[in-house]
Amino acid sequence: MAERFAFTLKAQDGSARTGEIVTPRGVVRTPSFMPVGTGATVKAMFPEDVAATGADIILANTYHLMLRPGAERIAKLGGLHDFMHWDKPILTDSGGYQVMSLAKLRRIDEGGVTFQSHIDGATVALSPERAIEVQCLLGADIQMVLDECTPFPATRDEAKSSLELSLRWAERSKAAFASLSKPGQALFGIVQGSTYPDLRETSACALIGLGFDGYAIGGLAVGEGQEAMLDMVEVTTAVLPQDRPRYLMGVGTPDDLLQSIARGVDMFDCVMPTRSGRHCQAFTWNGKLNLRNARYADDATPLDPESACPAAQYERVYLHHLVKSGEMLGAMLLSYANVQFYQELMARAREAIAEGRFAAFADEVAQHYGAAGEPDDDTG
Amino acid sequence: MAERFAFTLKAQDGSARTGEIVTPRGVVRTPSFMPVGTGATVKAMFPEDVAATGADIILANTYHLMLRPGAERIAKLGGLHDFMHWDKPILTDSGGYQVMSLAKLRRIDEGGVTFQSHIDGATVALSPERAIEVQCLLGADIQMVLDECTPFPATRDEAKSSLELSLRWAERSKAAFASLSKPGQALFGIVQGSTYPDLRETSACALIGLGFDGYAIGGLAVGEGQEAMLDMVEVTTAVLPQDRPRYLMGVGTPDDLLQSIARGVDMFDCVMPTRSGRHCQAFTWNGKLNLRNARYADDATPLDPESACPAAQYERVYLHHLVKSGEMLGAMLLSYANVQFYQELMARAREAIAEGRFAAFADEVAQHYGAAGEPDDDTG
Numbered sequence: 001m002a003e004r005f006a007f008t009l010k011a012q013d014g015s016a017r018t019g020e021i022v023t024p025r026g027v028v029r030t031p032s033f034m035p036v037g038t039g040a041t042v043k044a045m046f047p048e049d050v051a052a053t054g055a056d057i058i059l060a061n062t063y064h065l066m067l068r069p070g071a072e073r074i075a076k077l078g079g080l081h082d083f084m085h086w087d088k089p090i091l092t093d094s095g096g097y098q099v100m101s102l103a104k105l106r107r108i109d110e111g112g113v114t115f116q117s118h119i120d121g122a123t124v125a126l127s128p129e130r131a132i133e134v135q136c137l138l139g140a141d142i143q144m145v146l147d148e149c150t151p152f153p154a155t156r157d158e159a160k161s162s163l164e165l166s167l168r169w170a171e172r173s174k175a176a177f178a179s180l181s182k183p184g185q186a187l188f189g190i191v192q193g194s195t196y197p198d199l200r201e202t203s204a205c206a207l208i209g210l211g212f213d214g215y216a217i218g219g220l221a222v223g224e225g226q227e228a229m230l231d232m233v234e235v236t237t238a239v240l241p242q243d244r245p246r247y248l249m250g251v252g253t254p255d256d257l258l259q260s261i262a263r264g265v266d267m268f269d270c271v272m273p274t275r276s277g278r279h280c281q282a283f284t285w286n287g288k289l290n291l292r293n294a295r296y297a298d299d300a301t302p303l304d305p306e307s308a309c310p311a312a313q314y315e316r317v318y319l320h321h322l323v324k325s326g327e328m329l330g331a332m333l334l335s336y337a338n339v340q341f342y343q344e345l346m347a348r349a350r351e352a353i354a355e356g357r358f359a360a361f362a363d364e365v366a367q368h369y370g371a372a373g374e375p376d377d378d379t380g
Numbered sequence: 381m382a383e384r385f386a387f388t389l390k391a392q393d394g395s396a397r398t399g400e401i402v403t404p405r406g407v408v409r410t411p412s413f414m415p416v417g418t419g420a421t422v423k424a425m426f427p428e429d430v431a432a433t434g435a436d437i438i439l440a441n442t443y444h445l446m447l448r449p450g451a452e453r454i455a456k457l458g459g460l461h462d463f464m465h466w467d468k469p470i471l472t473d474s475g476g477y478q479v480m481s482l483a484k485l486r487r488i489d490e491g492g493v494t495f496q497s498h499i500d501g502a503t504v505a506l507s508p509e510r511a512i513e514v515q516c517l518l519g520a521d522i523q524m525v526l527d528e529c530t531p532f533p534a535t536r537d538e539a540k541s542s543l544e545l546s547l548r549w550a551e552r553s554k555a556a557f558a559s560l561s562k563p564g565q566a567l568f569g570i571v572q573g574s575t576y577p578d579l580r581e582t583s584a585c586a587l588i589g590l591g592f593d594g595y596a597i598g599g600l601a602v603g604e605g606q607e608a609m610l611d612m613v614e615v616t617t618a619v620l621p622q623d624r625p626r627y628l629m630g631v632g633t634p635d636d637l638l639q640s641i642a643r644g645v646d647m648f649d650c651v652m653p654t655r656s657g658r659h660c661q662a663f664t665w666n667g668k669l670n671l672r673n674a675r676y677a678d679d680a681t682p683l684d685p686e687s688a689c690p691a692a693q694y695e696r697v698y699l700h701h702l703v704k705s706g707e708m709l710g711a712m713l714l715s716y717a718n719v720q721f722y723q724e725l726m727a728r729a730r731e732a733i734a735e736g737r738f739a740a741f742a743d744e745v746a747q748h749y750g751a752a753g754e755p756d757d758d759t760g
Contacts, residue, residue: 039701039702039705039707040698040701040702041702041707041709043707043708043709044708044709044712045709046709046712068701068704068705069677069697069700069701069704073677073678073697076678077680077695077697083695083697083698083701084698085694085698297449297453298453298456300457314465315457315463317449317453317457317463318420318463318464318465320449321419321420321448321449321463322419322420322421324448324449325419325448327419327421327423328423328424328708328711328712329421329423329424329425329426331708332424332426332708332712333426
């Protein structure tokens with residue numbers, strides 16, 4: 001396996017791209033969806049099943065892991081891959097987003113952010129340097145700079161000073177990464193700028209000036225709505241270099257993914273497939289189903305006859321029974337089937353791009369997953 | 381596969397026996413432990429993993445399934461095996477025990493028992509005939525007569541009239557089974573008699589007079605203590621025919637199993653491995669562990685280096701992290717490892733009996749699982 005990080009574009013179809021990220025731990029086919037393994041586990045799934053869905057890479061959360069079980073502990077045990085029995089690539093976020101959304105009594109200043117752990121109330125400091133140190137201790141293949149995820153809504157001035165702080169942190173993160181990382185590990189910058197097109201451009205250009213292995217688009221899917229989100233994606237990918245992967249953080253629905261791929265995004269992560277799986281929701285090639293719905297009480301159809309996932313071969317009546325009974329197996333099967341649906345969606349997107357028919361493919365999926373959210377066939 | 385039910389003894393070592401139950405759906409190697417799949421799922425396990433542990437047969441609960449999703453519904457879908465994706469043998473209890481332990485406002489009379497469902501409060505009637513009808517609708521390979529699980533403690537008179545009622549129900553169950561069952565399905569009688577040796581003999585002899593494919597020992601592990609339980613087992617197996625399987629219901633700890641095998645029992649079921657798995661407890665060849673214990677916070681040893689179970693290869697530090705974090709994967713891995721431990725225990729018991737060294741084997745296991753309950757290595 002290559003000892004360096006590389007990205008190769010293989011085909012383009014309009015602005016949609018398909019390619020490969022090569023890392024020492026394996027190849028990531030793009031567009032790529034990363035299942036979220038917040039606390040060193042993709043919830044309710046065995047790691048070998050996560051791999052079996054076709055996932056090339058997962059995301060883990062720095063914030064959660066630094067608090068429990070601790071980055072130094074994981075490092076001592078040989079790193080996050082060994083710890084969680086996942087030998088393919090792992091991307092870690094920087095922890096900044098979770099500090100804002102989960103921690104109490106946070107204080108942000110030029111040096112970084114100080115907060116109280118949501119687990120035990122301990123006071124914890126996270127600086128750009130510490131965020132990189134933690135990610136290196138975890139052994140993450142793709143690491144993220146510490147940034148401030150600008151709250152939404154934000155005034156132009158707030159968004160501007162926030163992105164400028166993030167840029168200074170990005171520079172410090174890069175310096176820390178240069179001294180702490182191992183060959184083949186990669187560092188991504190994160191574009192901020194709220195919903196202001198010119199600020200998005202400013203942020204992207206400044207990050208490009210610093211130079212990163214890839215570029216993430218952050219601070220979206222935080223309440224601005226799909227249209228504004230896609231506008232910001234389009235503005236940003238227009239200035240990002242062609243030869244680096246682009247990663248839209250924390251997104252999203254099948255439609256969000258396809259619309260963003262159409263605007264040049266290569267990578268995604270979202271808790272949606274696993275969280276939905278724990279809440280009786282299934283993504284299928286025929287639309288989204290709520291397995292609690294009484295209509296499935298006698299439905300002997302497999303969950304998704306079009307899916308190759310072993311979990312999708314279970315009949316809806318059985319899944320209905322499991323979720324109504326509160327059985328863990330319901331969440332296990334639906335999480336598995338949903339993660340596989342997302343992977344199959346990406347696999348078909350890659351194929352469609354390579355064959356120059358991405359727009360037609362996206363239209364076809366939109367029949368079941370339109371822009372209006374994710375139309376649920378139970379309520380339609 | 382044979383179209384009839386048969387039991388063959390292959391070896392004996394003292395009173396311990398090893399053999400094979402042949403059913404149309406497969407062979408059950410005895411001594412056999414049946415994981416409990418109460419509501420058509422062995423909790424927190426994929427059915428293929430239950431099979432991978434070496435389980436030849438599982439138990440399902442008539443009471444739960446008749447209430448939800450309903451026996452007629454399952455029959456319409458092709459039976460319980462198809463419904464839950466388990467193609468090996470299934471034993472069902474008769475529902476009587478759960479009526480006593482779970483249902484509200486139960487009323488018992490000569491005809492049967494009437495109760496309110498613990499799920500929705502509906503009034504439900506269960507007679508010996510209906511219990512067999514339900515088990516036939518489910519398609520159970522081994523079925524149980526409806527009995528009254530005599531409460532403990534019971535006076536001699538209470539125990540006597542209770543077992544006499546159970547005997548009359550057994551006769552009616554047998555008649556119903558004769559008209560409703562399919563070739564190859566089997567019906568077991570259930571010996572009652574509380575802790576009164578002569579009543580146990582009375583019950584066993586009367587059932588033998590009626591004639592059943594196998595004999596269960598019921599009404600034990602209900603508070604009488606291990607010594608009294610084993611005494612009753614010994615009294616009962618002494619009168620049961622050699623050429624029929626004996627099944628001790630709802631038991632138990634590893635020590636309970638080995639002590640009962642030494643007294644001639646062939647089959648067991650218990651929620652212990654799965655319930656313990658959901659409560660952070662692991663059965664290993666080195667004793668029982670409580671993974672919540674802080675001593676595992678840095679323990680990089682695999683859960684059970686002696687087990688062949690894939691789940692037992694995960695390190696204790698990781699399992700500790702999962703259970704402390706409330707992650708479902710913790711329960712999934714521990715349930716899997718525990719069920720496999722029970723299967724490995726039975727496999728080694730069968731081997732030891734075949735090789736005439738069962739007593740030595742039981743002594744060896746008793747070093748970690750003594751009679752005093754299950755000594756937990758965390759508290760020792």
